[in-house]
Amino acid sequence: MTLLSDPVLPGFHPDPSICRVGGDYYLVTSTFEWFPGLPVFHSRDLVHWRQAGHALDRPEQLPLDGVPASGGLYAPTLRHHDGTFYLVCTLVDGREWSGHFVMTASDPAGPWSDAHRLDGEGIDPSLFFDDDGRAWCTGTRPTGRYEGHTEIWLREFDPAALALTGDEHVLWDGAVKGAIWSEGSHLYKIGERYFLLTAEGGTAMDHAVMVARADAVTGPYEGNPRNPILTHRNLGTGHPVIGTGHADLVETPDGEWWAVLLAMRPHHGDRCALGRETFLAPVVWEDGWPVTGGHLEASRPTPSPPPHPWPAVPVCDQFDGPELGPSWNMLRTPRERWWSLAERPGHLRLRVRPESLSDVANPSFAGRRQQHHDFAAFTALDFTPADEELAGLALVQNNDFHVLLVLTSMGLRLIKREQGIETVLARGPAVSGPVKLGFEAHGRWYQASYSVEPGVWTPLGDPVDGDILTSQVAGGFTGTYIGLYATSNGRASTNHADFPWFEYTPL
Template sequence: MVATLPSGFADVVENGEPVPSHHGPTTPGPVLPVLPGCHPDPSICFDGTQFVLVTSSFTYWPGLPVHVSTDLVHWQPAGHVLTSPGAPVLDGLEVSDGVWAPTVRCLDGVLHVVFTVARDRKGAETYLCTATDPAGPWSEPQLLDTEGFDPALFLDRDGRCWFTACRDSRTPGSGPGELFLRELDRATGRLVGPEHVLWHGALGGAWVEGPRLFERDGRYHLLAAEGGTARHHAVTAATAPAVTGPWTTDPRSPLLTHRHLGATADVQAVGHADLVDGPDGRTWGVVLGIRPFDGGHVLGRETFLVPAAWEDEGPVFAPGTGALAPVPGVETAIGPVPEDDLEWVGLRGPVEHTRSGTTHLLAPRPDPLTSRGLPALTGRRQDTHACTFAATVDADRLPGPTGLAAYQHQDAHLALRVEPGPAGAHVVTELVDADGTHELSRRPVHGPVRLELRTDGRTYRAGVVADGVFVEHAAVPHLRLATEHVGGFVGVLLALVAQGPSGSAPVPFTDVQHVRQVTDEGDDQP
């Protein structure tokens, strides 16, 4: 494969290298993510033939989705880093704990991914996985003797590999967080040598996290994320003459943020950056951001592409504009979502889920959606504000509550399920959110029933389709599932769910369809 970078940016030359034009793209329209839906904390590298991108997965399973691209605009799922059950153990975790903030680097032809497993919102374990192909197989996770979270790797010109991460500050009068460094012995996968405290951030009183190390023309540069992962999120930086320091704050910090654009900005919470050089010498950045809709976001933190350049002081994001802008070629796919097994995820471990065309078989489990166990759930990330998600089940042949869910986490979801009972089956709509559990509707049903969840961006509607006509059973404002209302770090999964005794026969879901649509404002279209 030959990598070709996005067109539509005029070439200019700085320091002898071509970089994207400071005048920005020639394509008007909204700023759209290159990886829509819940794909936060992006890390990127170039493996010699293609770009490789890895994002956080929390308690989704399989874990750590890997995407590849030859042009930075069109990304294809390649697989997942974590596919073997039991390593790491995620059972019992809240959905937004789990696998946090990976970094991917190609070191002498071998892909390395480091990541943290968080428990109770604190880094608990840090692991290293390797592969020679983004599609895998990936090595079993190797536990590193370290602490903190948001780990990263950096290969210096002398061949030494360095590990950095963030943790609670141990330096009196500095903090609350700090970035630290140790050498990684790649032959053994162990951290060796002395530890170096690098930096406490540029923004006083704000946690510093998400470190990424780079070297340019003999000078070292450290990127970080500060201000939290909400609207005050920002990319900051420090520089040093050696990788171990002394590090000083880049006075241009923050290098990129949308915090100053206000609550009406289309894209907010921009931060957690990584950089990659393409084969033509251009530098590009990836960052996370959110797209609120009427005061709340349900899609999660998404991955955006931003042109970058190197100047004497260090990296420059979005030269000449200082904010995300439309990237030529990035657009939203509208219509039925193609079936792809790599895009379906469960919670905290593998589920017994098979697919043939649009028919899915899902083995029931007793764990309810409100548990921190392993419910029988398989879903796709909601990646447009407006969409429909539908499936048909046989109400007379179910072992337990079976149907659909718009699932944020165990304490926030909208479920539309058929519940069997002695008096016959009923279609039940239930909302779980920050205000408790609410049964919104209950109607008798028998035989095959077509269940459908739909949203126009503002309202989730649950109902059935009879004779081709949608019959609404309940409507819920999207803010009831928005992160601003229910908390957490993820977005909505559109899921098939089947609760019932272990060992029950797999439940068939037929004619499963997820259809992306355009809101009335056309916000998902360039």
Template sequence: MRISSKLFVAFAGAVTCPAASLAAPAVFDWFEYQGNDPLPQAGAGEFNNPILTGFYPDPSITRVGDDYYIVTSTFSYFPGLPIWHSRDLVSWKQIGNAISRPTQLDFKKLGLSRGVFAPTIEHRNGTFYIANTCVDCGGNFVITAKNPAGPWSDPIWQPEVDGIDPSIFFDDDGRAWMLNNGAPTEKPRYEGHRAIWIQEFDVRTNKTFGPRTLLVNGGVDISKKPIWIEGPNIYKKDGWYYLSAAEGGTAEGHSQVALRSKNVTGPYTPWEGNPYLTQRDLPRDRKSPITSAGHADLVQLPDGSWWASFLAVRPYEGDFYNTGRETFLMPVSWAEGWPRITRPGETIPYVLKRPNLRPSGTAANGRRERVREEFNGQALPLDWMMMRNPRERWYSLSGGALQLTPRPVGLGDFANPSMVGRRQQHMYATASTSVRFNPAASGDKAGLTALQNDEYWYLLSVARGSAGPEVRLERRAGPNDPASGTVLASAPLSTGAGTPVQLRIRARGGAYDFEYAIRGGRWQTLAANQDGKILSTKTAGGFVGTVFGLYAYSPGKTAKVPGERG
């Protein structure tokens, strides 16, 4: 599915382009992604976990009749907050992005793991609501839409709500409530000491009002110093209000806990069997582990059964993973009035029996995948992103190609470079492209990047070397490296200006290979077995995953020219 051209032309106007003496646009004729993970494959009546592979964390799910919707975090990427639709909980199709206009939020020069955290989606009386936080860029807000595909409203800010992770609970008496993670009433006793709060929410003004009430201080047992109680949701079942929240941080200690009360504002009593979802009690050296499970959101099906979406990760070694935090799905059982997703010592399975819903399509992401983008539409695919809000037009789609304007904005500049890309969704993945580019001056380059954030990335490009055009591999492996990267390898290009050069990056768990081909000839290795762990969250920190991107750069002065409609 393709997005409306309005998504990426919303910032149309003057385009900043290189002066005539500098680099012309980089022309990418196609992009191809392939993934192939050696994991169990679902058979008849089964489905694969994760249901959304790659960097799709903090999934929130809601049901409207026979339709199900999921929204996930995107932090400082734009467009943000992807909206997915399904009718069987297994086959998901992205239908929009809730943050689709640069004017909705301003990600400024924030790190890629700031911005929009842990959205929650709900529906009531024909209106969809997303409650969310823009960390370091405005605080907590609500956006609304009549159609979940968009357009979504501008943010309605919630100045009385501090902290992060807001959610809205609609009670059956017509009242609505907003929950959030906030500071405790006392001085924090330890690092990660947080609290869960509730306040009434007015659906006429879409703002909170009245007193704020403390529901949870620290976690289910503050004497054990639980950290980062967050991501709260309330569900009503059999006359009880169930408060579900993540606890333990989003690394290997992650978990999901439950408390309940007869009143929406508490007091809430924790379950003695908590946590009801975790993988932290399993041996680390188990085969093909799934770890860091939590941030669950529950949904009830028409047959009365319950299911949960949640985040978890698939490390290739220890706690190293490059695919980010992904979206998983499991059934929820209820025993003695409490929910259970995993029992103590139970592993999250890669293959499960499908929910009792009519199959409605093919799973969005499988064990094996091949996607080829020919750039022959009016807009980029919905799942393509850029770093932070655009301030100017620097790309166009025309003639079956993507054109990127080289600008003096680098991958390490904490800004909005001329880069668009899509997620790495498999441990074993290949990204390739064909680029036509004439690097007219020193510093000009265009090519293919594997990027974790501004400080950790690889760039395979056609660049200008001391002896002329060359194919070059650069790397930035931390904040102490130059923001422009360090050259690891290069090879001269003897072709004429603008001759297509094919570039390919192959990920093999913690190792990456970088290759190129000229005029459709055989692939040549520029560098093999490069350290892929620099693209992991364990090394780079933060909450995002690796993105394969197309990128163009020129360090020279720029001149304003009329824009081209993209």
């Protein structure tokens, strides 16, 4: 199998789904509890991508309030038909409601509609528009026959009513004996046959891509005797790319086929703080079946569309725009405006609020994905803390696993939260006036440092073991975020913390 060794979307970008409109490609990924959610990316060559917007960028579209870590938005599918973009997804463990929904837009950059709820059990809905004018929706649900056993169901989709209709058909329950988590299904009609692409084996080391085909959309489906058509389950934890699966297919205008998929790049063993990333792999057809890699011998094949790189994004955000850039995210739905770029121009101001990163809430935290094993991130902080208040940099996996480099009323602190237990790893001096804060990562090790004099940086504590920032230790499905944070830890406060810039640089 030939797989591009570097992700096309590095960092936490799992469950990619892709569609093509003319010479333009659009892609969306899962975001779970993060807001804005469901980022939409645009490419003209399948290799270089830029973010066009988010499908979920208004609090009223869909409620993420109270969703636990790795709850929220699972495995979206993006499709285009008759001038309209459709996005289907599942809200998992929602406090107000849970289940499938569909959103529409005339422009993938937005605005997108509010979420229209759809019937159906389980997760991972996907849409398919047939050439006879009918549309269909597939999804995944557990059967209860044994732990992890699931089946793929199909119902007709009415694009005008944005609703499922008609009878249900069960299409598939896995390619191998004892299969678990047959999910992430996508339907295609290629020639006169229907192809069902699924993920299988769970999203860790045993992840894989399976395919089945049928003469009718409702089946019966026969599995490819060469399944899985893509997996690294046989390569072991020493391979630089593991957990390959959850693919979606796209055809270029000149008839090439490619797959986008998720995979992980561990920093050692199967541990990966970056989370599941989006990769690209070539697809050819043999004996009527898709083959990942096929006859391509080059280790890094190139898609046929001519290269189309986008302008580079600055490594330093000066907070001089009217809104935060698209790389910034928050936890769950913000119900109040606790951040400002206008109150002190050229600064991101965070209100100091009772909510903390330890709560299943919407704290005053704005972060971006860690996208490289080796990176440096720096900021400057202007903050006068009262008792129990703190502000600074945070490395976040979830509410029970994170690392803080913060200024408190007692001075600088490096704090680790692991399995819900907080430990002060190092103490620094009390600081009056602005202070610069930074993390430098090399693989699994994250070194905190601070600066109160121009050009002079002082380490704070020993390097922190970043294994606690991996889903293999912390659980769940997300990758690490690094960002800016302020809290009063449950107390009322009118204070604020100002950040004049934030810089993230791969090393």
